[in-house]
Amino acid sequence: MGEFRKLVGRYRLLNPLGAGSVRLAFDETEHRDVAVRELRVPAELRGAALQDARRAAELRHASVVPVLDVVVEDGEPWLVMEFVSGTSLEKTVDSRHPLPVQQAARVGVCLLSALRTAHDAGIVHGRVNPGNVLLTSTGRAVLTGFGLPGLGMRPSADMWSMAATLHFAVEGRPPGRAPAESTDAFRWLVRAMLDPAGPPPVEVVAEMLDRLAVSQTLGHVLATGGPLPPARVAEIGLAVLDQLAELHSRGAHHGGVQPGNVLIDVDDRATLATTPLPAPMSLAPVMPATIPAYTAPERVPGPAADLWSLGATLFAAVEGHPPVPGAPLSRAGALAPVLFRLLSGFPAHRPGPDALRKDLKAVADLF
Template identity: 65%
Template structure:
């Protein structure tokens, strides 16, 4: 016979929702809730209840809130808002790994919830695919706040987020061999899983934000073929704006350039510097001039459909061809400086568009 006991005189226990979570009905507020028994050693019970009550103060759109913390006959319980949705774990196991954009959107939501929690001194401690709920509106909600965090550091939550995203796009935990894909999301995941610790939070946030809505240049070219020279010139200007921030970027290549719905380009920050051989300058030096060679190779791919190769000729670049040839010079001194390159790209963009130069 189903158990019909009530907790604290108001939460009537109903059917199980998982291994340690049950549906309950709040007879005071007349709403469904989820309740979880906190199973901890007796000597840790008081500390666990204090930690749960700190988590109960957290309110964030992407965090399933803890509504109440109570102790019934010496056993602590969490009362949480009942959130509908399928867990990321169930979604992947039932169907297939998520597309990069959907996984990135989930990452944006979970990272926002974790950041808000960390700012208030709350560490989740148990982030995993089963605690990320995918809703019908496209949001992701992070559940599981309030359980003992085992005194882990906030950086451990970021590692667990990376492992969760790895599961989302690969269908398996990272184990000892994380996915070796070259796309920006997998590169970010590997950096977040690295023993040296995660990249700066702003790098993680910006990469996930952009991947959630934009498409990498290499994916656009693979799907649609070479781009018109005018569009490629505009991409070059967008990348130059990012390079103008100063310093050596070290990762200018099509997979690190995202295009938004209007075709505008944005160069992603890198968790770690490094380009593929086809986009690495001949001198292999960490200099702005090397970034410009990589930009030339990237624009070559965008307009010709492939990276530059010895003996290959430009067949689609049109008026953009001379600019690309200068960027791809083996002599760094012969490559245009950023300001000069910007003027040349703007001039070519006007010429291609038929405007007065």
């Protein structure tokens, strides 16, 4: 066999791609570059491997590297795949740095959409990992590795592996036995997907990823742009308060109000990251508190604690750091009295939703 042999008289093998398990080839019929991979399986399993590969060749999705052809050369099956110019997520993170949350969420949107399409077609990937996720120059994430011999896995295995891949994207390491603490909505979602008790419903995961992919957290906004004007902070407070009031009206509470869970979308609108849970779980706490600086001093979850956490979040937004005992309010202006009442150590002294809404609107209307 020559170094530049042809497969079935059509695909001229060229240099290895990546670690060498996949090779670049040139399709002399269609005059295009392709990627090829030999399916090295025992002879007794070749029939099943070919069947799996041909099923994968029917799968088409914008975030899937398509299998273009399945050929047999000298009795050995080969996959012929579209050549996609990109760098693996594994190499990107290892050689540079973990991805920002918003970019990682966009990767998640692509992967989840691809996997849902595959699962609907009865195809389980079985090898979702950072090495099989390619990041293109246009920002698209595509999943390769379809068409390899089946491992007998269920769709739930793909979902867990996707979560582990997203964990690697933002932490630079696999989750192991200790996934990263949920300091923001994205990490909370990934940790929930890795929970041995079972992940959230796929519809919930999709909704959360969609929102995170087009929004920045308030924490990120503050880290990159510094404190916000009091009027803007009051507007954010009003938006979050409306969501909390609706949640509290159902007898539930949030439990994790902090800058990492407040999302700012492309239209500069603020929303609180929450997870809608199906009945009968709709009255359960939605998101656990994770950061002591935003946890009410009584440490008893409930509506009053949510309001204290909202006050701490607004304090951080206007001052640039979370509240600490004796910290002055040097930038808050007309918002200062509102924050003092929200951050009272006595839950009964904190304003109710109606009074708080009136106070926040008065500050927002000043500017």
